[in-house]
Amino acid sequence: xxxxxxxxxxxxxxxxxxxxxxxxxxxxxxxxxxxxxxxxxxxxxxxxxxxxxxxxxxxxxxxxxxxxxxxxxxxxxxxxxxxxxxxxxxxxxxxxxxxxxxxxxxxxxxxxxxxxxxxxxxxxxxxxxxxxxxxxxxxxxxxxxxxxxxxxxxxxxxxxxxxxxxxxxxxxxxxxxxxxxxxxxxxxxxxxxxxxxxxxxxxxxxxxxxxxxxxxxxxxxxxxxxxxxxxxxxxxxxxxxxxxxxxxxxxxxxxxxxxxxxxxxxxxxxxxxxxxxxxxxxxxxxxxxxxxxxxxxxxxxxxxxxxxxxxxxxxxxxxxxxxxxxxxxxxxxxxxxxxxxxxxxxxxxxxxxxxxxxx
Numbered sequence: 492x493x494x495x496x497x498x499x500x501x502x503x504x505x506x507x508x509x510x511x512x513x514x515x516x517x518x519x520x521x522x523x524x525x526x527x528x529x530x531x532x533x534x535x536x537x538x539x540x541x542x543x544x545x546x547x548x549x550x551x552x553x554x555x556x557x558x559x560x561x562x563x564x565x566x567x568x569x570x571x572x573x574x575x576x577x578x579x580x581x582x583x584x585x586x587x588x589x590x591x592x593x594x595x596x597x598x599x600x601x602x603x604x605x606x607x608x609x610x611x612x613x614x615x616x617x618x619x620x621x622x623x624x625x626x627x628x629x630x631x632x633x634x635x636x637x638x639x640x641x642x643x644x645x646x647x648x649x650x651x652x653x654x655x656x657x658x659x660x661x662x663x664x665x666x667x668x669x670x671x672x673x674x675x676x677x678x679x680x681x682x683x684x685x686x687x688x689x690x691x692x693x694x695x696x697x698x699x700x701x702x703x704x705x706x707x708x709x710x711x712x713x714x715x716x717x718x719x720x721x722x723x724x725x726x727x728x729x730x731x732x733x734x735x736x737x738x739x740x741x742x743x744x745x746x747x748x749x750x751x752x753x754x755x756x757x758x759x760x761x762x763x764x765x766x767x768x769x770x771x772x773x774x775x776x777x778x779x780x781x782x783x784x785x786x787x788x789x790x791x792x793x794x795x796x797x798x799x800x801x802x803x804x805x806x807x808x809x810x811x812x813x814x815x816x817x818x819x820x821x822x823x824x825x826x827x828x829x830x831x832x833x834x835x836x837x838x839x840x841x842x843x844x845x846x847x848x849x850x
Contacts, residue, residue, distance in 0.1 A: 515656065517577065522567070522650035526662035529565040531675065531707040531728040539565060539647035541709065542724060551718040555711045562641035563684050564676075564695060564708025568663050572633040573654035578602070581624040583646040591686045591820050594620050597644040600627070601691040603700075605636035610667065612638060612700045617689050624649075636663050640691050643684030644712075668703035668847050670731050675707045677725045678736030681772065681833075682710025686824040694825065697834025702841035704731065715740045717749040719756060726760035732844055733757060733764060734837070738771035738781045739823070746784045754792070758799065765802040765844050772811045772825065772833060774818040782807060804844060810836040 522538050535543045542550065542559035550556040580600055588594035595601075599618035606613055615637075616629045631637075641647055654660055665671065676682050676695050684693040691697075699706040707728055715737035725733065735754070738746060750768075757766060768789060770782030786805050793800045811833045812818050818829030825833060842849055 514653075517653040518656050518658065519579075519651050519653045520660050522647075525567045525652060525660070526569045527565065527567055528705050529673075529707055531673065531709070539641060539650065541565070541707075546724055546727075549720045549723045551714070551716070551720060553714050553716075555714045555721070558683070558711040558714065560646045561644050561683070562647045563643045563690075563693070563710060564640075564706060565647075566638055566640045566690075566696075567650075567652070568636070568638050569660050570634060570636045570663060571631065571654050571658050571660045573631055573658035574633050575655055576602075576629060576631045576637070577653035578618075578627045578639065579624070579649070579651045579653070580641070580647060581649040582620070582642060583623070583648055585623055587620050587623075587645070589644070591824055592644055593688050595689045596642075596684065596687050596692070598642045599625070599689060600642065600650075601640040601689045602627070602629070603638040603640075603691055604632065605638070607635065610703075614691065633658075640689075640696060643687065643690050643693060666703050666705075668845075670704040670845060670847070672729055672731035673705040673707045674699065674702075674732045674734060674841060675709060675725060675728050675730040676734040676736060677709040677715065677721065678734070678769070679710060679715035679739045680712035681739060681824060682708065682715065682736050683712045684708070684710065685712060686820045686826060687830050688827050692827045692830050694830045694833035694837060697831060698837035698841060701834060701838035702845075702847060704841060704845070704847075710736075713740060716745065717741065717753040719749075719752060722753060722756045722760065726757055730761070730764055732841065733761070733766045734769065735766065736769040738769070738779070738785065741781060743780055743784060746781045750785050751788045751792070754788070754803070758803070762799075763802070765804065767804045767806060767840055767844060769806050769811070769837075770808045772829070773808045774812050774814050774816060774825075774829060775822070777809055777814070778807060802844075804840065806836065806840050810839070812836075
């Protein structure tokens with residue numbers, strides 16, 4: 492067999508591989524097998540869902556169950572020595588953006604890289620979803636730690652990461668903070684991620700990066716109303732800290748009726764886990780009536796039994812926003828400017844409550 496014949500056979504084999512869909516330079520890792528964080532339950536229908544089927548009857552009418560299939564807060568954390576990376580993902584809803592959510596935030600993925608010297612996470616690669624199935628390819632610093640956030644307001648059907656053939660993909664070591672249990676955030680559309688421009692800019696994600704802790708996002712747009720059945724969902728997750736951020740979805744009367752029973756039941760289920768209750772963030776008012784009602788209830792509980800309630804905390808909106816009038820997209824949902832301030836405020840509280848360094 493001469494050189495020409497060998498060359499032709501090689502070219503034919505390469506062409507056949509292309510037509511067959513093979514990618515000999517790449518190894519693909521499915522979302523089922525990659526190191527994942529941000530999912531509070533291991534028995535969900537797929538790795539991109541936030542509440543399992545067995546708790547469906549605990550979800551109040553109005554949208555919690557459907558919204559729990561949005562992948563908000565779910566992320567992948569790993570390192571690889573590949574010098575390039577590819578990410579493929581498919582979402583269910585073809586409505587990739589909305590009036591107050593970019594396509595990148597609602598339906599895109601967000602890639603962060605960890606600085607080897609400082610340990611801080613830095614934005615590496617965003618996405619511009621143009622269809623229900625999208626793909627990114629980008630250069631990567633071999634050996635670097637990677638974190639990829641999934642879409643905030645869409646339902647992921649498939650997710651894959653591709654690395655150069657022969658490259659490793661391995662889980663990250665434990666965090667320097669030492670925190671292994673997640674901060675569990677239960678709340679509203681703002682907790683859900685509206686209106687961050689991309690997934691990594693949601694305040695829940697920013698606070699977790701700044702405090703160096705894992706988190707679980709149980710934000711449900713329009714449905715953070717402290718129904719007692721949701722205690723079953725929230726409390727089942729073994730948390731380092733519970734954050735209750737529901738006041739935007741509740742009127743004054745609802746706060747008066749539901750806030751105390753919910754907090755009491757959560758404390759009963761988890762007697763030693765800290766609870767941080769949040770005032771509704773507001774870029775115009777220093778305080779809100781609902782926030783003051785909640786704070787008064789907290790003061791009552793702490794006076795009633797200081798030992799039982801020593802780990803019950805309150806964060807006013809004055810620690811969440813600087814109130815310069817530029818922090819929202821619609822006078823309610825924070826833009827990235829507002830989300831950053833919220834992330835900073837909550838991270839400070841996380842560090843205080845969990846006894847973490849501010850460095």
